[in-house]
Amino acid sequence: MLKMVPTLFAGPRRMDSYQHIASAADAFDVQGNPMPELRMAAKGRWEAFTTRILELLETYARLFAAIWGLFLLAASVYLLATGRLSLNNIQFEK
Structure with missing residues (x-):
C-alpha cells in the first residue's frame, strides 16, 4: 500500500x-x-491487559527520560555556576 x-x-x-x-x-x-471509527477486532482479556501495561511502560519511559534530561541540564548549569565545571578544561578529540 x-x-x-x-x-x-x-x-x-x-x-x-x-x-x-x-x-x-x-x-x-x-x-x-x-x-x-476504525473497525478493530475485539481484544481478549490478556491482550487488552498486556496492551495497557506496555502503553503504561512506554509512558513512564518517556517521563523518566524527560526528567533525567532536566536533571542533567540542571546539574550542568549548577556546576558551571559554582565554578566546578569549566568549559576551558574540556578536552575534545583531536
Whole structure:
C-alpha cells in the first residue's frame, strides 16, 4: 500500500487510484469516505491487559527520560555556576 502513495501524489489525478487505496485500507467505507471509527477486532482479556501495561511502560519511559534530561541540564548549569565545571578544561578529540 505504501508503494502506491507516491504514485497517488506524483501521478495524474485518477479516481481509480484513490478508490484502489481506499479499498485497501480499513479506514474508508465503500464510497471512499472516512469511517467515523476504525473497525478493530475485539481484544481478549490478556491482550487488552498486556496492551495497557506496555502503553503504561512506554509512558513512564518517556517521563523518566524527560526528567533525567532536566536533571542533567540542571546539574550542568549548577556546576558551571559554582565554578566546578569549566568549559576551558574540556578536552575534545583531536
